[in-house]
Amino acid sequence: MHLIIAEKNISANRIAQILAGNEKVRAKKDGSVSTYSFDTKTVVGLKGHVVEVDFEPGYTNWRSETHTPRTLIDAGIVKKPTEKKIVNLIQKLSRKADLVTIATDYDTEGELIGKEAYELVRAVNPNVRINRARFSAITPAEIRTAFENLTDLDFDLAAAGEARQTVDLMWGAALTRFISLAARRGGKNILSVGRVQSPTLAMIVEREREIESFVPQTYWMLSLETEKDGVTIEARHTAGRFTDHEAALAAEAGTKEPLVVTDVKEGQKNDRAPTPFDTTTFIVAASRLGLSAANAMRLAEDLYMNGYISYPRTDNTVYPKSLNLNAILNTLKGGGFDKDVAWVQQNRRPVPTRGKKESTDHPPIHPTGSATREALGQDRWKVYELVVRRFLATLSPDAKWATTRCTFDASGEPYKATGGRLLYAGWRRIYPYSEAKENILPVLAPGERLPIKKVNLEEKETQPPARYSQSRLIQVMEELGLGTKSTRHEVIGKLVSRRYVEGNPLRPTLVGRAVIDALDNHAETITEPEMTRTLEEHMQLIKQSRRSRDDVVTESREMLHRVFDKLEAHKSEIGTEIMEQTAEEHTLGPCPACGHDLRIRHIGVSQFIGCTGYPECRFNISLPGSTWGKAIRVEATCPEHNLSHVRLIRKGARPWDIGCPLCSHIASNVEALRMMPSMTDDLMQRLHAHHIYTVSEIAGMQPEDLAKAVDVEKKEAAELAREAEDALEVLRRRSELRKFVRKIVPPRKGRSHAKIIRNLLEQGIGDIHALSLADVAAIKKAGIPEATGTELLDAARGLCNERALREAGVPAVSLKKYQAGGVATPDDFCYLPIPYLASKTGINPETVHKHVDLVCRHLGRPAPQKISRTVFERGRKELLEVPGLGEATVDRLYLAGIYDAATLRVADPEKVSSITGIPKARLRDYIGHLK
DNA sequence: GCAAGGTC
Numbered sequence: 018m019h020l021i022i023a024e025k026n027i028s029a030n031r032i033a034q035i036l037a038g039n040e041k042v043r044a045k046k047d048g049s050v051s052t053y054s055f056d057t058k059t060v061v062g063l064k065g066h067v068v069e070v071d072f073e074p075g076y077t078n079w080r081s082e083t084h085t086p087r088t089l090i091d092a093g094i095v096k097k098p099t100e101k102k103i104v105n106l107i108q109k110l111s112r113k114a115d116l117v118t119i120a121t122d123y124d125t126e127g128e129l130i131g132k133e134a135y136e137l138v139r140a141v142n143p144n145v146r147i148n149r150a151r152f153s154a155i156t157p158a159e160i161r162t163a164f165e166n167l168t169d170l171d172f173d174l175a176a177a178g179e180a181r182q183t184v185d186l187m188w189g190a191a192l193t194r195f196i197s198l199a200a201r202r203g204g205k206n207i208l209s210v211g212r213v214q215s216p217t218l219a220m221i222v223e224r225e226r227e228i229e230s231f232v233p234q235t236y237w238m239l240s241l242e243t244e245k246d247g248v249t250i251e252a253r254h255t256a257g258r259f260t261d262h263e264a265a266l267a268a269e270a271g272t273k274e275p276l277v278v279t280d281v282k283e284g285q286k287n288d289r290a291p292t293p294f295d296t297t298t299f300i301v302a303a304s305r306l307g308l309s310a311a312n313a314m315r316l317a318e319d320l321y322m323n324g325y326i327s328y329p330r331t332d333n334t335v336y337p338k339s340l341n342l343n344a345i346l347n348t349l350k351g352g353g354f355d356k357d358v359a360w361v362q363q364n365r366r367p368v369p370t371r372g373k374k375e376s377t378d379h380p381p382i383h384p385t386g387s388a389t390r391e392a393l394g395q396d397r398w399k400v401y402e403l404v405v406r407r408f409l410a411t412l413s414p415d416a417k418w419a420t421t422r423c424t425f426d427a428s429g430e431p432y433k434a435t436g437g438r439l440l441y442a443g444w445r446r447i448y449p450y451s452e453a454k455e456n457i458l459p460v461l462a463p464g465e466r467l468p469i470k471k472v473n474l475e476e477k478e479t480q481p482p483a484r485y486s487q488s489r490l491i492q493v494m495e496e497l498g499l500g501t502k503s504t505r506h507e508v509i510g511k512l513v514s515r516r517y518v519e520g521n522p523l524r525p526t527l528v529g530r531a532v533i534d535a536l537d538n539h540a541e542t543i544t545e546p547e548m549t550r551t552l553e554e555h556m557q558l559i560k561q562s563r564r565s566r567d568d569v570v571t572e573s574r575e576m577l578h579r580v581f582d583k584l585e586a587h588k589s590e591i592g593t594e595i596m597e598q599t600a601e602e603h604t605l606g607p608c609p610a611c612g613h614d615l616r617i618r619h620i621g622v623s624q625f626i627g628c629t630g631y632p633e634c635r636f637n638i639s640l641p642g643s644t645w646g647k648a649i650r651v652e653a654t655c656p657e658h659n660l661s662h663v664r665l666i667r668k669g670a671r672p673w674d675i676g677c678p679l680c681s682h683i684a685s686n687v688e689a690l691r692m693m694p695s696m697t698d699d700l701m702q703r704l705h706a707h708h709i710y711t712v713s714e715i716a717g718m719q720p721e722d723l724a725k726a727v728d729v730e731k732k733e734a735a736e737l738a739r740e741a742e743d744a745l746e747v748l749r750r751r752s753e754l755r756k757f758v759r760k761i762v763p764p765r766k767g768r769s770h771a772k773i774i775r776n777l778l779e780q781g782i783g784d785i786h787a788l789s790l791a792d793v794a795a796i797k798k799a800g801i802p803e804a805t806g807t808e809l810l811d812a813a814r815g816l817c818n819e820r821a822l823r824e825a826g827v828p829a830v831s832l833k834k835y836q837a838g839g840v841a842t843p844d845d846f847c848y849l850p851i852p853y854l855a856s857k858t859g860i861n862p863e864t865v866h867k868h869v870d871l872v873c874r875h876l877g878r879p880a881p882q883k884i885s886r887t888v889f890e891r892g893r894k895e896l897l898e899v900p901g902l903g904e905a906t907v908d909r910l911y912l913a914g915i916y917d918a919a920t921l922r923v924a925d926p927e928k929v930s931s932i933t934g935i936p937k938a939r940l941r942d943y944i945g946h947l948k
Numbered sequence: 949g950c951a952a953g954g955t956c
Contacts, residue, residue: 025955065954126954189951211951
């Protein structure tokens with residue numbers, strides 16, 4: 018069997034189809050992994066890297082005393098499978114193979130991925146022949162040629178990739194651990210460091226610094242308006258920017274009629290058709306359509322997986338010879354682009370445009386299938402149309418412009434105007450994404466005199482450099498060689514998720530700045546793109562067998578040791594610097610009570626806003642628990658309280674904007690304060706003026722302090738505190754009700770618990786006790802369906818009964834026995850005869866009496882007489898001696914208070930029968946017997 | 949819990 022290993026499933030399938038020719042390919046799924054077989058060949062796709070490098074065991078504990086971050090530099094490195102299913106399948110197939118061909122992508126990572134597959138094969142089949150197919154596009158011609166000219170795996174090329182892996186892992190992991198530990202950050206808040214991410218972050222930080230330190234310069238622009246044949250012409254002073262105001266004013270004053278045309282130059286300009294899309298230019302073009310880098314890539318991958326466009330991760334801007342451009346045009350025919358395709362076929366440029374970069378891995382991004390707007394949906398269609406139009410544009414002729422340059426003299430002051438007219442639209446009729454603005458000047462001749470309609474002197478300021486947009490950053494990263502076509506957009510995502518940067522255009526956060534500061538001061542190697550350049554040079558040498566992988570890695574290890582010499586010497590300094598700089602991230606502004614800073618505090622799952630003046634100042638604002646989202650500070654500030662706004666963020670959920678924490682605190686407590694009977698608007702204002710916002714604060718205050726604060730008598734203050742206590746109690750019960758309802762009523766769309774509680778409150782149901790007394794109709798009105806409502810009522814009643822009995826003093830253990838015997842309510846205790854209770858629960862009648870006595874007393878009812886155990890047992894015996902009277906009947910007689918011969922003898926058969934259901938005749942027999 | 953690189 019000939020096993021062919023491709024880089025990914027989709028390539029495996031296409032390689033199989035091409036090699037099989039007319040033969041049918043059998044696709045088989047083994048678990049979740051597909052194989053494609055024909056003849057004696059089987060093709061299987063990897064998933065890129067199926068193994069990952071990691072440190073040898075023993076380095077998992079970040080805080081280990083022996084395995085410190087520095088020891089990671091010299092730690093052994095192992096490869097471990099990340100895609101177990103694929104690894105197992107490859108090895109299973111390898112055992113049976115007599116030839117293995119590695120057919121991964123034609124680039125460094127592809128060679129490394131190929132070598133990983135090679136090692137997996139060798140591990141189970143040491144003797145099988147393994148060779149390599151190299152192709153730069155999966156087209157029939159390329160694939161066939163590649164398989165007719167099989168070569169060997171290039172181990173030097175793969176070793177270059179391995180060197181990169183090792184260097185990245187040890188630098189990244191060691192520095193990440195060091196700096197996170199120094200700044201005491203763990204879990205989700207670690208501070209990551211890496212060869213690509215750190216220089217990228219440094220660029221964003223650097224740009225922000227430039228913006229902050231930018232000093233705007235004032236300058237002046239001078240222009241005039243003239244007119245010919247009713248067309249306004251704007252001409253600018255040839256001096257351009259005037260930095261000297263006096264000079265600008267003088268030029269303005271000197272601009273006088275006559276205005277004479279001094280020169281007219283007509284020319285032509287070629288407007289070159291755009292070059293084929295690689296990943297970066299595609300992302301830039303997509304960002305003009307309003308798509309973020311990550312979104313553009315997601316949509317492109319989707320289109321690729323469904324066969325509409327070619328592989329979207331490429332560095333190539335030159336169509337390979339093997340790519341059949343005519344066939345692609347034919348594929349697009351008949352669809353929504355029919356007219357455009359026909360035009361391109363008729364007017365096609367002799368050779369397609371080509372960009373500066375040419376590589377072997379994949380062709381430029383181009384359409385591969387025809388699609389409709391309906392089938393793709395809005396966003397995918399936007400991207401598909403962009404790819405199609407770009408492809409067509411690269412085959413279209415250049416556009417041509419007629420240009421006019423005109424100079425004027427206004428009594429000695431020189432002016433100029435330029436015009437442009439589109440002579441031939443060429444590619445511009447296909448590709449409307451970049452605007453081409455025409456400015457048509459009227460026909461002018463030298464010596465002609467024109468009127469001056471207006472002279473404008475505009476004062477302007479130089480602008481700071483712009484922040485990086487995502488797409489601009491990706492362009493710059495590419496220029497600097499940072500990251501790859503597949504990873505650049507992910508790096509930005511990583512910086513965002515580490516909360517190093519935010520917004521688009523990208524701004525660094527305080528954490529982002531602090532990390533770059535620390536690294537710049539003590540480990541600048543990792544913040545500079547230079548490191549990537551050097552690494553690439555070294556990789557180049559490895560590829561050419563001029564240096565070994567181990568040699569390059571050893572050199573890198575030594576460098577990292579020197580970096581650690583510096584870092585470790587300044588560990589505590591680095592830590593405090595980062596912590597001090599980032600503390601601000603949680604600081605919101607002045608405490609209303611004492612003026613110190615308010616700060617967001619996170620303690621476990623709970624979070625709140627506290628005062629840095631604690632414990633002298635105890636002012637604080639509670640926040641929802643972190644399950645609702647982590648509280649962070651946001652840009653906006655409350656003009657009234659001068660506090661930063663707060664937001665709760667949670668993965669996968671929309672952010673919850675709390676806004677000004679103090680405004681929100683006040684608003685959410687007004688209702689509770691109004692529950693106090695003596696509360697007035699005026700009183701509330703006085704409380705707020707003293708930074709007292711909650712009923713619990715009022716309840717917790719000393720009357721004299723409260724009296725002083727709101728300027729009332731001490732007696733009144735004491736009354737206020739009492740009212741606050743009552744309000745608190747109501748609130749406590751309300752919150753208990755909320756929890757209770759939440760536990761029993763499952764949440765459903767359009768039926769939020771908040772809404773249910775509101776409805777219940779409207780009906781006067783404010784706690785569990787009130788709920789237990791409600792009827793199903795009322796519950797239904799609150800928006801709970803009947804079945805759930807009944808369940809809710811039963812649960813509420815059960816809980817209230819149990820509470821009443823517990824409160825009366827019935828011990829928990831006995832309570833369980835009563836409940837098991839069907840005795841659940843306080844009424845049961847008061848009205849059921851003691852012998853019945855004792856018999857039903859197996860509890861000693863004397864104990865039962867004690868419980869009944871407790872409950873009756875609690876309810877203010879008279880307690881029944883005590884029955885001793887001996888009386889009870891003797892009575893039972895007496896009753897059982899009556900002929901025809903059995904155990905079951907005795908238990909029923911208990912219900913009517915009959916427990917011995919004496920009580921039975923004096924019983925009224927009529928009454929007893931109605932209670933117990935025992936026929937009157939039988940009762941008369943029993944009584945007759947006793948008499 | 950760390951990187952960057954493949955791919956989904």
